[in-house]
Amino acid sequence: MGGNNRSIEQVFYIKAGDFASAGEASSQIKKTLKQLGVDSGVVRRATIAAYEAEMNLIIHSIGGELKLKVTPETIIITAEDKGPGIPDIDLAMQEGYSTAPEIARELGFGAGMGLPNIKRNADRLNIQSKVGEGTLVEIYFDIKAR
């Protein structure tokens, strides 16, 4: 068994409305990626996307999981929740469109840039959502050959 095929996985549980812990999972993801020696530009993009996804879980979901998976070729950040789901994904992807509540806006969040910002930072993005069932956001980053 060589070290080549190793992949690691970390799971963080994100509580709805838990602004006090906001950013902790993303900070940990950043730390892990740095320790793995991932290119700093990729770490930066992945951390920003993770942070946006983490905030989305806190602001919009009833709670969920933020997951980091690192394989030798790819970093996958997954945000998965059990609801309430996104009625119109195209609309949610538009810059400036936001359904964030006042409490999030008072803190400076909810400008309607979250998903667009995730897309801009990612190499690939997959969003699936069903109202009443939940949302799955998979964010992919290619690890450059060093």
Next chain:
Amino acid sequence: MKIEEICRLLNAKLLTGQELLDREVFSACASDLMSDILSYVKNQTVLLTGLTNAHVIKMAEILEVTAIVFVGGRMPANEVVDMARKMGVVVLVTEYTMYEACGRLYSAGLPGCTREL
């Protein structure tokens, strides 16, 4: 532009980072919207904002912002300053409003963070 010069141009009060004054920044980003900050901030950037909550500091850590300037004389709470100190982020407070603070840095040659126009 060195933090020291930013401090001078904005007549700012230094709350943390005395030992980091000779650090260099290459751009500035100004916003009160977290998501704007997240989409525009680059490496070695100074962030100007009117938001003084703890999330700004956490975000600064995630984005590796070199310095934060709180505009309009807004003083952050002590625990926010302590957090910044632990994370090695320079924190400045200026009496200038957002518009004037940005204008002063921009006229002194510090560019913004706009993506390619």
